[in-house]
Amino acid sequence: MENITQILITLVLIFASAKLLGEIFERFKQSAVVGEILAGIILGPQVLNMIGTSEIFPVLAEIGVIILLFTVGLQTKVEEIMRVGKSSLVVAVLGVVFPFIFGYLYTLIINHTTVEAMFIGAAMVATSVGITARVFADLGIIETKAARVILGAAVLDDVIAMVVLAIVTGMGKGTLSLVKIGLISLEAVGFIIFLILIGRRIVYRVVPRVARFRTKDAVFSSAILFCLFLSAVASYIDLAAIIGAFLAGMILAELNPEFNLSVKTESLYNFLVPFFFVMLGTWVDLSIFNQPALLWAALIITLFAILGKLLGCGLGALHLGGKDALVVGFGMVPRGEVGMIIASIGLSMKAITSDLYTVIIFMVMATTLFTPPILRRIVLRKSEEKPPDGEKIEPE
Amino acid sequence: MENITQILITLVLIFASAKLLGEIFERFKQSAVVGEILAGIILGPQVLNMIGTSEIFPVLAEIGVIILLFTVGLQTKVEEIMRVGKSSLVVAVLGVVFPFIFGYLYTLIINHTTVEAMFIGAAMVATSVGITARVFADLGIIETKAARVILGAAVLDDVIAMVVLAIVTGMGKGTLSLVKIGLISLEAVGFIIFLILIGRRIVYRVVPRVARFRTKDAVFSSAILFCLFLSAVASYIDLAAIIGAFLAGMILAELNPEFNLSVKTESLYNFLVPFFFVMLGTWVDLSIFNQPALLWAALIITLFAILGKLLGCGLGALHLGGKDALVVGFGMVPRGEVGMIIASIGLSMKAITSDLYTVIIFMVMATTLFTPPILRRIVLRKSEEKPPDGEKIEPE
Numbered sequence: 187m188e189n190i191t192q193i194l195i196t197l198v199l200i201f202a203s204a205k206l207l208g209e210i211f212e213r214f215k216q217s218a219v220v221g222e223i224l225a226g227i228i229l230g231p232q233v234l235n236m237i238g239t240s241e242i243f244p245v246l247a248e249i250g251v252i253i254l255l256f257t258v259g260l261q262t263k264v265e266e267i268m269r270v271g272k273s274s275l276v277v278a279v280l281g282v283v284f285p286f287i288f289g290y291l292y293t294l295i296i297n298h299t300t301v302e303a304m305f306i307g308a309a310m311v312a313t314s315v316g317i318t319a320r321v322f323a324d325l326g327i328i329e330t331k332a333a334r335v336i337l338g339a340a341v342l343d344d345v346i347a348m349v350v351l352a353i354v355t356g357m358g359k360g361t362l363s364l365v366k367i368g369l370i371s372l373e374a375v376g377f378i379i380f381l382i383l384i385g386r387r388i389v390y391r392v393v394p395r396v397a398r399f400r401t402k403d404a405v406f407s408s409a410i411l412f413c414l415f416l417s418a419v420a421s422y423i424d425l426a427a428i429i430g431a432f433l434a435g436m437i438l439a440e441l442n443p444e445f446n447l448s449v450k451t452e453s454l455y456n457f458l459v460p461f462f463f464v465m466l467g468t469w470v471d472l473s474i475f476n477q478p479a480l481l482w483a484a485l486i487i488t489l490f491a492i493l494g495k496l497l498g499c500g501l502g503a504l505h506l507g508g509k510d511a512l513v514v515g516f517g518m519v520p521r522g523e524v525g526m527i528i529a530s531i532g533l534s535m536k537a538i539t540s541d542l543y544t545v546i547i548f549m550v551m552a553t554t555l556f557t558p559p560i561l562r563r564i565v566l567r568k569s570e571e572k573p574p575d576g577e578k579i580e581p582e
Numbered sequence: 583m584e585n586i587t588q589i590l591i592t593l594v595l596i597f598a599s600a601k602l603l604g605e606i607f608e609r610f611k612q613s614a615v616v617g618e619i620l621a622g623i624i625l626g627p628q629v630l631n632m633i634g635t636s637e638i639f640p641v642l643a644e645i646g647v648i649i650l651l652f653t654v655g656l657q658t659k660v661e662e663i664m665r666v667g668k669s670s671l672v673v674a675v676l677g678v679v680f681p682f683i684f685g686y687l688y689t690l691i692i693n694h695t696t697v698e699a700m701f702i703g704a705a706m707v708a709t710s711v712g713i714t715a716r717v718f719a720d721l722g723i724i725e726t727k728a729a730r731v732i733l734g735a736a737v738l739d740d741v742i743a744m745v746v747l748a749i750v751t752g753m754g755k756g757t758l759s760l761v762k763i764g765l766i767s768l769e770a771v772g773f774i775i776f777l778i779l780i781g782r783r784i785v786y787r788v789v790p791r792v793a794r795f796r797t798k799d800a801v802f803s804s805a806i807l808f809c810l811f812l813s814a815v816a817s818y819i820d821l822a823a824i825i826g827a828f829l830a831g832m833i834l835a836e837l838n839p840e841f842n843l844s845v846k847t848e849s850l851y852n853f854l855v856p857f858f859f860v861m862l863g864t865w866v867d868l869s870i871f872n873q874p875a876l877l878w879a880a881l882i883i884t885l886f887a888i889l890g891k892l893l894g895c896g897l898g899a900l901h902l903g904g905k906d907a908l909v910v911g912f913g914m915v916p917r918g919e920v921g922m923i924i925a926s927i928g929l930s931m932k933a934i935t936s937d938l939y940t941v942i943i944f945m946v947m948a949t950t951l952f953t954p955p956i957l958r959r960i961v962l963r964k965s966e967e968k969p970p971d972g973e974k975i976e977p978e
Contacts, residue, residue, distance in 0.1 A: 190644055194814035194823060197645075201810065205803050212796040242641045248586055249593075324798075400608040402720075407601050407852050414597060418590035427590060453846045454853055456803050 192238065199236055200243065203229060204460035217558030219320050222460050226467015237468050247465035250458035251316050252431040256413040257455055258319040258337065259435015260448045261328040264382055267338045267436065270331060274338030277502035281339060281518050282346045285310040285494030292490055293542070296483065301357055302542060305532035308354045309546045310491050312347035314522020314554070315340035316428065316462065321558045322517075325565055332510045335503055336517040337432070344426050345374040347524050351531070358537035373423045378433065381416070386437045393441055405445045409438055410454075426524055469526070470551050474544055483541075484548035491549050495519045512564055520557045521550045588634070595632055596639065599625060600856035613954030615716050618856050622863015633864050643861035644823065646854035647712050651824040652809040653851055654715040654733065655831020656844045657724040660778055663734045663832065666727060670734030673898035677735060677914050678742045681706040681890030688886055689938070692879065697753055698938060701928035704750045705942045706887050708743035710918020710950070711736035712824065712858065717954045718913075721961055728906045731899055732913040733828070740822050741770040743920050747927070754933035769819050774829065777812070782833045789837055801841045805834055806850075822920055865922070866947050870940055879937075880944035887945050888952075891915045908960055916953045917946045 203225035211221030229236045237243060267274070290307035294300070318336060322328045352370045356363060389412070396408045413434040420430030442448055474481055500515030529546035532538035599621035607617030625632045633639060663670070686703035690696070714732060718724045748766045752759055785808070792804045809830040816826030838844055870876055896911030925942035928934035 190641070190823065191814065191817040193641055194644075194810060194817055198807065198810045198814050201803075201807055205797060205800075205807065209795050209797045209800070218797065240637065242638050245586070245589055245638045248590075399605050401601060401605045401614065403848065403852050404601075404605070406849060407597075410853055411594065411597055411601065414590060414594045418587065418594050421587040421590055427586065450849045452799065453802060453849050456799050457806055457850055 193240060193242060196236065196238060196240070196243070199229060200225070200464050201457075201460060204464050208460070217321055217562050218324060219317060219463055219558045220555060222463035223467040223470075223555060226464035227470045227472075228467075229464065230468030230470065232470060232472040243461060244465055246458060246461040248427065248462070250460070250462035251428055252413065252417045253451065253454050254316055254319060254323075254459050254462065255428040255432040256410075256435040257448055257451050258315075258323065258328060259432040259437075260439050260442045260451065262334060262337055262432075262436050263439045264386065264436055266334055270334045270338055273335045273503060273506070274342060277335055277339040277499045277514060277518070278342035278346060280498035280502040281313065281495050282311045282343055282350070282498070284498030285491055286350070288490035288494045289487065292486060298539075298542070301354075302532075302538050304354045304357055305528065305538045306487070306542060306546065308347070308350045309525045309528040309532070310487070310494060310521065310549070311343065311350055312426075312521065312524035312528075313340045313343050313495070313518045314520045314524065314550075315432075316522060317520040317554055317557055318517040318561065320459070320463075321561050321565075325562065327565060332503070332506060332513045332517070335506065335514055339499065339502075339514075339518060341378070341429055341432060343518075344429050344524060345371070345378070347528075348374055348424055351528055354528070354537075355531060355535070358532065358535050370424065374425055377420065377423060377425065378429075381433050381437060389437055390441075393445075397445075403450070405441075406447060406450045409434075409445070409447050410451075412438070466522075466551075466554060469547070471544060471547055474548050480541055480544060481548075484545045484552075487545050488549045488552045491521065491553055492519050509564070513561070516557060516561050516564060520554045522554065525550045589636060589638060592632065592634060592636070592639070595625060596621070596860050597853075597856060600860050604856070613717055613958050614720060615713060615859055615954045616951060618859035619863040619866075619951060622860035623866045623868075624863075625860065626864030626866065628866060628868040639857060640861055642854060642857040644858070646856070646858035647824055648809065648813045648827040649847065649850050650712055650715060650855050650858065651828040652806075652831040653844055653847050654711075654719065654724060655828040655833075656835050656838045656847065658730060658733055658828075658832050659835045660782065660832055662730055666730045666734055669731045669899060669902070670738060673731055673735040673895045673910060673914065674738035674742060676894035676898040677709065677891050678707045678739055678746070678894070680894030681887055682746070684886035684890045685883065688882060694935075694938070697750075698928075698934050700750045700753055701924065701934045702883070702938060702942065704743070704746045705921045705924040705928070706883070706890060706917065706945070707739065707746055708822075708917065708920035708924075709736045709739050709891070709914045710916045710920065710946075711828075712918060713916040713950055713953055714913040714957065716855070716859075717957050718961075721958065723961060728899070728902060728909040728913065731902065731910055735895065735898075735910075735914060737774070737825055737828060739914075740825050740920060741767070741774070743924075744770055744820055747924055750924070750933075751927060751931070754928065754931050766820065770821055773816065773819060773821065774825075777829050777833060785833055786837075789841075793841070799846070801837075802843060802846045805830075805841070805843050806847075808834070862918075862947075862950060865943070867940060867943055870944050876937055876940060877944075880941045880948075883941050884945045884948040887917065887949055888915050905960070909957070912953060912957050912960060916950045918950065921946045 204222040207221035207225045208218035212218050228234055286307040289310040290303045293303035293306040315337060322333050327333060349367060349371045352367050356366065393405060396404050413431050416430035416434040417427040421427040438447060474484060495518040496515040499518040500511045503511040503514035525546060529543050533540060533543045600618040603617035603621045604614035608614050624630060682703040685706040686699045689699035689702040711733060718729050723729055745763060745767045748763050752762065789801060792800050797803065809827050812826035812830040813823040817823040834843060870880060891914040892911040895914040896907045899907040899910035921942060925939050929936060929939045
């Protein structure tokens with residue numbers, strides 16, 4: 187019982203501090219997300235060290251971000267993403283090219299090897315859409331065009347990041363195989379196209395049958411099962427799990443009003459999503475602030491990471507108008523797990539130094555922490571001209 | 583990513599098989615719970631061995647049973663438990679005395695030591711109210727008088743079980759301290775009385791303030807937090823965590839209609855509760871069926887476990903009328919974690935043999951598996967005379 191007691195206490199600590207700091211930040215008109223991340227920094231190993239090493243909390247965090255992207259998917263009909271498909275593709279590609287080149291060149295300039303420069307470039311590529319999605323959800327603007335362009339671009343840019351990862355790990359091992367690159371790209375693209383073309387039809391046939399099941403809320407349970415299943419498949423084929431969750435939501439989006447799916451998902455969201463943001467906070471490494479040279483490198487990389495997405499994605503979205511381009515540009519700035527994973531792979535195969543690893547972690551955390559307040563400000567300034575669609579994600 | 587992929591796949595397997603077998607059992611007019619436990623037996627180490635050793639699933643199971651008892655608590659107003667308080671107390675005490683004496687005497691008769699007999703008696707004492715609560719919830723009769731007597735008795739009998747455990751571990755170690763027994767009893771009783779008298783007033787003052795928070799669904803989040811907090815406290819003072827969860831729900835029961843708490847908890851329930859029953863299934867040890875002598879002992883202990891509660895609790899509830907007494911008697915039959923914990927403590931301090939341990943595990947599983955169909959039958963036969971209150975626990 188000792189163990190479960192400890193876990194329950196930590197659970198209470200995480201949940202309570204996330205909600206409390208979230209509330210305080212909202213009262214100061216800031217993003218609750220930042221409060222939740224701050225809760226993680228405080229509870230994490232750098233300050234109070236109260237989370238422990240149980241694997242349960244990272245897993246709850248992962249289920250949390252899966253539920254977050256599933257909820258976002260539920261607000262995003264396939265047709266609407268299709269309509270912004272070209273914009274998303276341009277935003278995704280430019281948003282990969284610019285940060286990669288910036289990271290690559292800067293790392294070369296400060297006297298690192300080509301392989302190291304490739305890894306740093308790769309780690310700067312993938313947007314972590316969770317943060318932006320949460321900010322948009324809190325502001326009730328998930329159903330705007332800019333949000334759709336970002337969501338579409340984030341899915342695509344994750345696919346590109348996986349291909350880039352395959353290339354750089356190939357280079358790191360000295361065994362770059364074009365066949366492997368081709369395979370991973372095909373797998374990822376095939377998964378998405380299969381789901382949208384065929385998966386959707388199957389779902390639309392199965393759901394009316396499930397609705398007649400005797401199990402209470404059978405459609406909702408099946409929807410969650412479908413979300414977990416696609417997350418597992420995405421993770422299995424080396425895509426981020428959240429891509430599967432987002433696609434699951436998107437496929438079910440048209441059934442959402444009939445079966446109240448996003449309303450029913452709300453309490454899972456309320457309970458699980460804070461774990462994701464708190465765990466992000468616990469991974470913050472504050473020791474970098476004692477090393478001025480490293481801190482400078484990290485600040486410059488962070489600047490390039492921001493500029494790269496801002497220029498690349500902003501340019502790609504310029505036809506939406508200046509302010510929407512700004513929203514898309516900043517919305518694509520946060521980096522997340524994928525960047526950290528690429529950095530940790532580089533570190534584990536000794537392709538990058540631990541200093542460069544710390545720089546990447548700093549960049550990921552900085553882009554994550556600073557995006558919500560900026561995004562919030564731009565969107566709220568924007569909305570003075572045109573009111574937001576209302577609180578679509580949390581209807582009462 | 584390998585690790586999270588594996589966990590997601592197992593998550594999908596557990597959830598899918600629980601819902602599928604639950605549905606099949608419901609179609610055959612059986613209890614979905616039994617289907618979920620069967621899913622656990624099939625996925626568990628005895629058959630397919632697909633769950634692995636990750637600590638995440640037992641923890642999800644624990645959170646699941648916490649949410650289950652919280653939901654049950656939300657349907658149970660303090661006044662209503664008070665009204666049946668005397669019945670519950672009599673049911674609890676007789677339901678402890680009879681099984682303890684049966685287990686104690688039988689173990690002595692088959693030539694075991696006094697300490698062993700005390701442990702077996704103790705392991706037969708505590709009702710696991712999760713199973714019965716779930717059956718009642720599925721049938722929509724949580725708000726009947728028999729259900730209330732059972733819930734009240736289960737809380738009390740858990741308290742008594744903790745005291746009995748303190749006594750037998752003291753005997754096992756040869757250091758039985760009356761002070762320790764007194765302390766643990768005081769702690770448990772004090773916790774419950776404090777919550778009902780003072781905790782409730784605090785909650786009723788705090789909730790209207792929380793309702794004005796900016797965080798979305800702040801009251802619901804706080805309710806879940808309160809539930810987890812009391813579970814952690816209960817677990818910390820060596821009560822079962824679910825007692826805390828049940829008390830949290832009970833304290834919030836009067837606020838339930840205003841803030842839609844049980845409706846909002848539903849999707850957490852749908853997602854998490856199956857993990858509890860599947861994990862119960864994975865703990866089933868089928869090897870006992872290859873050992874006839876052990877199997878006989880296990881069957882006789884199981885019979886005594888059933889008879890003990892049926893006689894003790896049935897006698898205690900006789901004033902409710904014959905059929906309600908039968909419902910209470912059978913409703914108190916399932917043993918759960920507490921019985922297994924007492925047995926495992928006995929095993930780890932070498933106070934009982936591993937054969938006796940297996941016997942206890944068999945008894946726990948058998949009482950868990952056979953109660954739902956019997957209870958369902960009695961209740962449904964009963965309801966031909968008087969229709970149930972309707973589906974109070976899962977309003978749409």
